[in-house]
Amino acid sequence: MSKVYVIHENSVWVEPLRSAFGELGTPFEEWFLDQGVLDLRSPPPQGVFYNRMSASSHTRDHRYAAEYTGAVLAWLERHGRMIVNDSRALRLEISKVAQYEALGSFGIPTPETLAVVGRENILPAAQTLGYPLILKHNRGGKGLGVRLFLSRVALEEHLASPEFEDPVDGITLVQRYIQxxxxxxxxxxxxxxxxxxxxxxxxxxxxxxxxxxxxxxxxxxxxxxxxxxxxxxxxxxxxxxxxxxxxxxxxxxxxxxxxxxxxxxxxxxxxxxxxxxxxxxxxxxxxxxxxxxxLFGMRSIARYLDRLLRQGQAVRAA
Incomplete structure (x- = not known):
């Protein structure tokens, strides 16, 4: 029997979805993608695959969870499985630069942003943009690296202090502060x-x-x-x-x-x-x-995934 497969790395966040599936009687299985072995010789099971991998997974000691998920999604896509939030979605989840460029292609305004690699390049980038500004991590979640700076002096002090957080992907965003x-x-x-x-x-x-x-x-x-x-x-x-x-x-x-x-x-x-x-x-x-x-988001998600699962089962049975 096919199922809904929930791809994640944080069990607590999935609890409301488990309850919603239980109310609907939806068969599901969780794939906790922290580490493991992916056998590319075998096809994946039938079902609906819901990817909710988080950009902040590395902060929970799941350093390569997102990368592992990328491999799994490539495998699922090759075999034509139904995926909610596919590899394109994962790319945007783990990169705000990718988000902003994708949003911009639809004419959706985003804050003025400079992407910086190398701590020594942050001050020159800030000088180019002007103050006030925000620093944030390109691969974020949990407010990683987000700080407001009103002046060059404050930013200099922060960059010289142990409080500066190196982004996991090496990219710091220098962004216009929207008041x-x-x-x-x-x-x-x-x-x-x-x-x-x-x-x-x-x-x-x-x-x-x-x-x-x-x-x-x-x-x-x-x-x-x-x-x-x-x-x-x-x-x-x-x-x-x-x-x-x-x-x-x-x-x-x-x-x-x-x-x-x-x-x-x-x-x-x-x-x-x-x-x-x-x-x-x-x-x-x-x-x-x-x-x-x-209004209940997780219940809406459960109903949506349940509907996709039943539609897929009907198509395969036809």
């Missing part, structure tokens, strides 16, 4: 390539915006709690009647990049301009905010 009138961003959730809902996220305590309860606290970002997901859930508020003229374009962008499930984060500046700065293909949801709104 929002109020301390919040908006995260748009998509399931099945279609807009599901938007959530307003309070950023007053830092830049880490993961909405999952299980996120770990990392106090390195801006000297504050780096993951407000573990703070009171009023930091996350599902927005009713949300409108954004870019939603159809986002849906086209997702389809073109093999992404069926994602969270897209945007910020609006004081002039009302919207900038898209992150695409998360292993999106998580805040349960209390969802319960208050009566």
């Amino acid at each position: 929002a009138p109020e301390p919040y961003i908006t995260r748009l959730e998509f399931v099945g390539g279609r807009f599901l809902y938007a959530v307003r996220v309070d950023t007053s305590q830092g830049f880490e915006l993961c909405p999952a309860d299980a996120c770990q606290v990392d106090a390195s970002a801006i000297g504050s709690v780096a993951c407000p997901a573990v703070a009171p859930s009023e930091k996350f508020q599902v927005i009713g009647e949300y409108q954004n003229q870019l939603i159809p374009t986002y849906e086209q962008f997702l389809a073109a990049n093999g992404i069926g499930i994602a969270g897209i984060e945007v910020i609006v500046d004081g002039n009302g301009r919207t900038f898209t700065y992150d695409v998360n293909t292993n999106t998580n949801y805040n349960p209390e905010a969802e319960a208050h709104a009566g």
Whole structure:
């Protein structure tokens, strides 16, 4: 019997999906891709493969989980298996440069950004861009390396200190700081390539915006709690009647990049301009905010994957 196969490296994040599959009676299996052996001589099983590998997997001592997932996805694609968030999606998950270039090809505005390799090149790049600016890791997640700098002196001090974090892929992004009138961003959730809902996220305590309860606290970002997901859930508020003229374009962008499930984060500046700065293909949801709104991301994902599985079974039986 075919199944839904969930590719991941963080068991806690998958718990809500397990519960949703249980409610539907969906057969599924988890592939925890930290390490292992991939036999390229054999075909993969039949089923639907949902990739939710995380850009931050290396911070959980799963250094090569993303690379291993890339190999598995290549194997699945060669054999024509149905994949939700395929190798194109993984490429964007682990590289913000790839994200911004892909978004730009659809005319979606992103913050001005310079990609820098070599710590000694960060100051010249910052001088070119101007202040205020943000440093962040190209392969991010968990707010890795995200810090705000208002001046050259502050940046010089940081670069000379042990607090500077070397990115796992060697690429540091020097990015224009987008000043929002109020301390919040908006995260748009998509399931099945279609807009599901938007959530307003309070950023007053830092830049880490993961909405999952299980996120770990990392106090390195801006000297504050780096993951407000573990703070009171009023930091996350599902927005009713949300409108954004870019939603159809986002849906086209997702389809073109093999992404069926994602969270897209945007910020609006004081002039009302919207900038898209992150695409998360292993999106998580805040349960209390969802319960208050009566909308449930993981249940929607489970229903979507269950439907794909049954459609595939029907085609093979015909």
